[in-house]
Amino acid sequence: MSRAKRVSAPVLDLVWDDLRLRFPGQKNPVLDGVGLRLEAGRTLGLLGESGSGKSLSTLAALGLLPRSAIHVGGTIRLGDTDLLSLDARARRRLLGATLGAVFQDPSTALNPYLTVGFQMSEGLRRIDGIPGREAREICLEALETCRIREPRRALRSRPHELSGGEKQRVLIAMATVRHPDFLLADEPTTALDVATRGAVLEVLLERGHDLGMGLLLVSHDIFLLGECVEQMAVMYAGRIVESGPTRRLLTSPRHPYTRGLLAAAPRLEGPRGRLPEIPGHPPAVDERLPGCPFAPRCSLALPSCAQERPAWVSLGEEGGFACPVTETEG
Amino acid sequence: MSGAVSLPIRKSWTLRVSFAFLLLVGGLALATPYLDLADPDAQNLELGPTAPSTEHWFGTDPLGRDLLSRTLYGARISLLVGLVGTAVAVGIGVLYGMLAGWWGGRADLLMMRVVDLLYGLPYMFFVIVLMVWFGRSMINLFIGLGAVSWLTMARIVRGQVLSLRGRDYVLAARATGLPTRVILRKHILPNIAAPVLVYATLTVPRVMLEEAFLSFLGLGVQPPAASWGSLISEGAVLFREYPWLVLVPGAILSVTLLALNFFGDGLRDRMAAEDHPA
Amino acid sequence: MLTRLLLGVLTLLAILVASFFLQRIAPGGPFDLERDMPEAARQALIREWGLDRPVPEQLGLYLKGLCRFPPDLKRSMVQPDYTVWEIVGPRLQVSASLGFAALCIALVLGIPLGVLAAVHDGKMADRVTMLVALTGVAVPAFVLGPLLKWIFALELGWLPESRWVGPANMVLPAFTLAALPLATAARLVRSEMGTILRGDVVRTARSQGLSERRVVFVHALPGALVPVIPWLGPATASLVTGSVVVERIFDIPGLGTTFIDGAFNRDYTLVMGTVIVYSILLILMNLLTDGLLVLLDPRARSARS
Numbered sequence: 001m002s003r004a005k006r007v008s009a010p011v012l013d014l015v016w017d018d019l020r021l022r023f024p025g026q027k028n029p030v031l032d033g034v035g036l037r038l039e040a041g042r043t044l045g046l047l048g049e050s051g052s053g054k055s056l057s058t059l060a061a062l063g064l065l066p067r068s069a070i071h072v073g074g075t076i077r078l079g080d081t082d083l084l085s086l087d088a089r090a091r092r093r094l095l096g097a098t099l100g101a102v103f104q105d106p107s108t109a110l111n112p113y114l115t116v117g118f119q120m121s122e123g124l125r126r127i128d129g130i131p132g133r134e135a136r137e138i139c140l141e142a143l144e145t146c147r148i149r150e151p152r153r154a155l156r157s158r159p160h161e162l163s164g165g166e167k168q169r170v171l172i173a174m175a176t177v178r179h180p181d182f183l184l185a186d187e188p189t190t191a192l193d194v195a196t197r198g199a200v201l202e203v204l205l206e207r208g209h210d211l212g213m214g215l216l217l218v219s220h221d222i223f224l225l226g227e228c229v230e231q232m233a234v235m236y237a238g239r240i241v242e243s244g245p246t247r248r249l250l251t252s253p254r255h256p257y258t259r260g261l262l263a264a265a266p267r268l269e270g271p272r273g274r275l276p277e278i279p280g281h282p283p284a285v286d287e288r289l290p291g292c293p294f295a296p297r298c299s300l301a302l303p304s305c306a307q308e309r310p311a312w313v314s315l316g317e318e319g320g321f322a323c324p325v326t327e328t329e330g
Numbered sequence: 331m332s333g334a335v336s337l338p339i340r341k342s343w344t345l346r347v348s349f350a351f352l353l354l355v356g357g358l359a360l361a362t363p364y365l366d367l368a369d370p371d372a373q374n375l376e377l378g379p380t381a382p383s384t385e386h387w388f389g390t391d392p393l394g395r396d397l398l399s400r401t402l403y404g405a406r407i408s409l410l411v412g413l414v415g416t417a418v419a420v421g422i423g424v425l426y427g428m429l430a431g432w433w434g435g436r437a438d439l440l441m442m443r444v445v446d447l448l449y450g451l452p453y454m455f456f457v458i459v460l461m462v463w464f465g466r467s468m469i470n471l472f473i474g475l476g477a478v479s480w481l482t483m484a485r486i487v488r489g490q491v492l493s494l495r496g497r498d499y500v501l502a503a504r505a506t507g508l509p510t511r512v513i514l515r516k517h518i519l520p521n522i523a524a525p526v527l528v529y530a531t532l533t534v535p536r537v538m539l540e541e542a543f544l545s546f547l548g549l550g551v552q553p554p555a556a557s558w559g560s561l562i563s564e565g566a567v568l569f570r571e572y573p574w575l576v577l578v579p580g581a582i583l584s585v586t587l588l589a590l591n592f593f594g595d596g597l598r599d600r601m602a603a604e605d606h607p608a
Numbered sequence: 609m610l611t612r613l614l615l616g617v618l619t620l621l622a623i624l625v626a627s628f629f630l631q632r633i634a635p636g637g638p639f640d641l642e643r644d645m646p647e648a649a650r651q652a653l654i655r656e657w658g659l660d661r662p663v664p665e666q667l668g669l670y671l672k673g674l675c676r677f678p679p680d681l682k683r684s685m686v687q688p689d690y691t692v693w694e695i696v697g698p699r700l701q702v703s704a705s706l707g708f709a710a711l712c713i714a715l716v717l718g719i720p721l722g723v724l725a726a727v728h729d730g731k732m733a734d735r736v737t738m739l740v741a742l743t744g745v746a747v748p749a750f751v752l753g754p755l756l757k758w759i760f761a762l763e764l765g766w767l768p769e770s771r772w773v774g775p776a777n778m779v780l781p782a783f784t785l786a787a788l789p790l791a792t793a794a795r796l797v798r799s800e801m802g803t804i805l806r807g808d809v810v811r812t813a814r815s816q817g818l819s820e821r822r823v824v825f826v827h828a829l830p831g832a833l834v835p836v837i838p839w840l841g842p843a844t845a846s847l848v849t850g851s852v853v854v855e856r857i858f859d860i861p862g863l864g865t866t867f868i869d870g871a872f873n874r875d876y877t878l879v880m881g882t883v884i885v886y887s888i889l890l891i892l893m894n895l896l897t898d899g900l901l902v903l904l905d906p907r908a909r910s911a912r913s
Contacts, residue, residue: 064814066806067729088820095817103815108808113830113904122826123816175815447619450841450894452848452886455867459627459879462871463634539748546750546853547868562750566857569754570762580751588746 011040011181012079014099014214019060019074026285029072031056032238036216037231038182043208043215045225045246047261048235049282054218055104057235058184060084062101063091096123100175100213102204104187106167110159117155120174128178142173145210146203165196172204182214183207190219201228222261226250231319234258237282237293244319254313254321254329256298292323300325345596348589355586359405368396370403371554379572388578392568400556401579407557408538408583411471411550415537418476420530423483424522428514430484431491442488445481453478454540461549471550475537486529490522528601532594535587542583558583612898616891620884625667627883631876632663638685638874657685657876670880681884682877686870692881695866700885703863706854707847709782714789714843719836721790722797726832727824729802737794744791749850753784753857781858785850789843796839801832830904837901841894848886 016036022029031053038044048054059065061076061083076083078098083091095101103109111119120142121135130138136155143151146169159167168188175183188204189197205228208215219225225232226246233243234257242255253259260278280297289295295305302325313327314320358365373393382389388397430441457474464470494500494517503513542559544550546566551557556564558579565575637659639650654660658669673680681692718741725737757780760767768777804810805828813827852864863882870878 062815064811092814092817092819095815097817101815103808103811105808109812111809111813111827114827119812122818122822126819126822127817171812174812450845450890451623452845452890454849454852455883455886458852458868459630459871462868463631463636463874535746542748543750543849543853546748547856559750566750566754569758573754573758576751576754580747580755584743584747584751587748588742591742591746 011212011214013040014038014061014182014216015075015077016057016061017075017077019057019076020072021056021060021065022070022072023066023285024068024070028238028285028288030069030238030285031060032288033074033240034235034238035240036233036243038214038216039231040181040214041212042231043205043217043229045229045232046216046218046235047220047222047225047232048218049220051282051284052235053238054235055186058101058186058216058218061184062095062099063088064101096127096175096178096180098181100178100180100183102168102171102175102183102185102188105191106164106171107191109171110167112159114158115155116157116159116162116170120155120170120177123178139173139177142177143170146170146173146207147199148173163196164192165200168192168200169203172200172207176207176211176213179211180213182216184216184218186218187220188217189224222250222258222265234261237288238285239293239322241294241323242319242321244315244321245317248315248318254315254326255294255323256300256326257294258321260297298325344592345600348592348596351585351589352593355405355589356409358402359409362402362406365402367399367402370395370399370556379568379575381572382574382578389572389574391564391575392572397561397575397578400561401558401582404556404558404561404579405582407551407555408541408559408586411468411475411541411557412534412538414472415475415479415541416530416533418472419479419533419537420483420526421480422476423480424487424519424526426480427484427487427489428491428518428522431488432495432510432514432518434492434495438488438492442485445484449481454543457540457544458547458549461544466549466552468551471541471544475540475544479533479537479540483526483529483533486525487522490525491518494518494521524601528594528597531590531597535590535594538583538590539587612895616895620887620891623883623887624671624880627880628667628670629663631879632666636874638876674884681881684875684878686873686875686878692877695878696863696881696885699861699863699866702861703851703855704889706778706781706785706860706862707844707851709778710785710847710850711789711840711843713782713786714793715836717786718790718793719797719833721794722799723801723824723829723832725794725798726801726805729805734798738798741791741794741798744787744794747787749784749787749853750857752787753781753854756780756784757857777858781854781860784857785847785854788846788850792839792843793836796835797832800835801828804828804831834901834904837897837904840897840900841890844890844893848890 015038016034019031019034020029021031034053034057036044036046036057046054046057056065056069060069063083063086071084075085078094083094086094110116117136117139120139121132124130124135124138125132139155140151143154148154148166148169154162154166154170159170162170172185172188183204185204189201192200201224204217205215207213215229217225217229226249229246231244232246232249233240234249234255235241236257242249242253242258249258250262253262257278264277278297283289283293283296289306290309291307292298292301292305292310295301298305300323305325308324310322310324312320312322373395379392380390382397388401390396391400426441426445430438433441457478460470460474500513500517503517508516538558541550541557542562545557545559546563548560548563551560553560561579562576562583565572565579569576637654638657639645639653658666670682673682681696683691684695687695721737721741725734725741728734728737760780767779805824809831810823810828813823818827848864851862852868854860855862855865863885867879867882867886869875870882
């Protein structure tokens with residue numbers, strides 16, 4: 001028995017617009033103009049190395065940033081509402097109900113002292129005011145659709161009695177038990193055994209599809225994203241450097257960083273050989289250049305790249321990218 | 331008192347203020363004999379106890395002795411006991427912890443189990459017994475306080491040694507057949523010096539507190555010598571009539587202990603920050 | 609658990625043997641203080657108490673007495689009209705109620721203070737709370753006690769200043785004794801709570817849209833209490849130590865005073881009696897702590913079942 005989906009209001013898109021964040025003690029912003037659009041009911045992949053700011057972008061939408069983070073500019077909008085200007089109460093009302101979240105490490109995300117059932121049903125009982133018995137049924141159903149074996153036993157158990165894959169599936173069920181409009185998943189399979197990753201990812205995508213949620217999938221793995229999202233955005237050093245439909249990004253990437261990532265990733269098919277890697281490392285926040293942060297590692301870089309911030313080149317339906325050098329191609 | 335709790339105020343001004351205060355107290359204690367002070371033992375029975383005044387800044391005790399002078403001379407003894415007791419504790423703790431960490435395995439397990447057990451004992455009773463039965467001498471005081479204050483140091487040193495033991499340069503030294511004694515002294519000791527110093531700083535206020543505790547019971551520093559603890563002890567009996575006799579040395583003792591704790595915690599936080607740069 | 613109990617008994621035995629030998633190798637004896645006692649009478653007493661025999665033999669005899677039921681703690685050497693238990697028993701009651709009251713105060717006030725400070729991390733409430741807590745660590749009981757007595761008993765006249773006749777008399781000594789463990793508990797909870805509040809469990813709870821109060825009290829608090837439990841053992845030890853001072857300041861006929869008087873008078877049997885009572889108390893406390901940890905820690909619990 002599934003709760004009737006709220007049909008009244010049309011679901012709006014979740015839009016990050018020029019979001020800039022800074023941490024005290026750092027002179028450069030850690031997020032330097034992040035723009036993303038997560039369309040209702042669609043899937044968006046956010047690609048980036050660790051430290052690129054993809055997790056911060058997610059946490060910002062949830063209002064779960066570290067307290068020291070300073071909002072320098074930009075907005076995260078849901079329709080006409082700027083999430084960043086909401087007070088804590090209004091913010092909280094969105095969590096679980098409109099925005100669900102799944103994080104990287106399932107081994108530490110569940111509360112070890114409380115049963116799975118208690119944690120899962122807490123939002124239903126405490127916020128939606130659904131009686132315990134009914135809340136339990138809803139949780140059972142969610143666990144079942146997330147392919148937890150013996151969901152009744154799982155409800156009674158404590159997190160340490162579950163395997164890593166089971167925990168993450170419980171967390172997916174938990175994040176979606178109140179049928180939010182959007183699910184933000186931050187590296188949801190990275191901490192799992194390679195063997196269980198595929199199954200968990202499948203559960204996540206299915207669940208997102210079944211509930212008609214907009215799904216943001218954050219990952220460092222371009223091929224994992226390539227297989228499961230419609231749109232993709234590539235992040236580097238606090239900026240979005242390229243975005244567009246997944247097909248376009250995989251077949252004709254325009255930013256040198258996206259190209260490097262594609263070239264450096266191993267493929268099962270095709271000739272084997274030494275993988276060309278991108279030389280160097282992503283810069284620390286305060287080592288970023290005023291121009292393009294990728295310039296020092298870029299084989300195409302011009303002297304001006306280090307100084308002038310590259311303009312966004314729009315490709316219309318095909319997304320866009322930020323590189324003045326490849327702009328002149330084709 | 332747990333060693334693993336950190337202070338809320340990590341700004342370095344606490345470190346600076348406490349350091350400045352400790353310098354002041356230490357400097358005064360060192361300079362005391364050269365200052366133009368009243369004789370701390372000179373009695374003036376006609377004067378008797380007086381409240382703080384311009385003549386006697388901290389007042390006088392029932393024997394008419396100048397409390398300022400007695401407090402400053404008391405600082406010398408309190409600090410001396412704190413430092414020497416800490417030195418004894420550091421000696422025992424470092425040796426015990428190094429051996430436990432170096433031997434590892436069962437010996438380590440057993441040795442740390444003993445430390446756990448001792449943690450749970452009201453060890454001050456041991457010092458009380460020592461002072462009552464074996465004489466209230468300064469030597470016994472140093473030994474007794476040192477003997478009960480080494481536990482945390484041993485734990486810390488053991489942890490450090492355990493992690494150093496597997497380092498390449500230590501393994502290399504072992505491979506060349508250097509005797510254990512030499513490896514411990516040349517390769518391990520210099521590398522644990524920083525944490526040892528920091529925790530020694532935190533041991534000083536504990537030892538000073540313990541000395542004051544004993545002196546309060548009449549088992550610490552013996553008259554005519556006086557420490558802050560024994561000044562408080564003398565004053566406590568007359569607290570109703572002459573509260574300053576307790577309040578003055580009590581406040582100074584408390585603030586000094588506070589400063590030492592702040593200082594030690596500040597050093598520790600700084601060291602932790604250096605170990606794990608954000 | 610059984611090994612723990614066994615370890616406890618072993619510890620008790622070790623403490624007994626150590627105190628027994630320490631007592632006997634120290635110069636002087638129980639009958640030295642009565643100066644006007646004729647030498648012959650003194651020798652007779654020494655023979656009567658068996659103090660002329662080899663120390664191991666004395667220890668054996670003493671332990672044999674303990675193995676009886678009820679255990680024989682002997683008579684007091686210095687006050688032979690009383691058995692050790694007659695002296696220790698009533699005083700244990702006094703000290704235990706004082707210590708228990710202090711521990712309750714420490715936990716009931718210290719834990720919420722720690723939570724408050726952690727929730728307001730770095731803000732004014734945190735700093736004030738922690739300054740109060742630090743003061744509790746730095747101001748020794750023998751300064752705090754007279755101070756509280758002065759303010760609340762002598763100046764304000766709200767509470768009786770000393771003696772031990774009713775619950776009102778317990779307030780000042782119990783708070784004096786509670787100051788240090790209160791401060792320690794607050795710091796322990798604050799530190800652990802701070803770590804938990806920055807951690808994944810709380811992030812998950814918050815991402816569910818739960819109220820901050822629920823996040824703190826339902827999701828963070830149980831974990832923050834965990835380090836308090838193993839600390840209870842050492843805390844009891846520190847209460848026992850502190851009670852010596854508090855009993856003296858407030859003129860309370862407790863166990864700490866008994867121990868010190870016994871030590872001063874070389875009342876061997878009385879000292880041994882208090883040592884035994886203290887040791888059993890501490891061992892029980894440690895067993896209780898272990899039990900609580902097993903109860904609270906979900907991993908330990910399922911490992912057992």
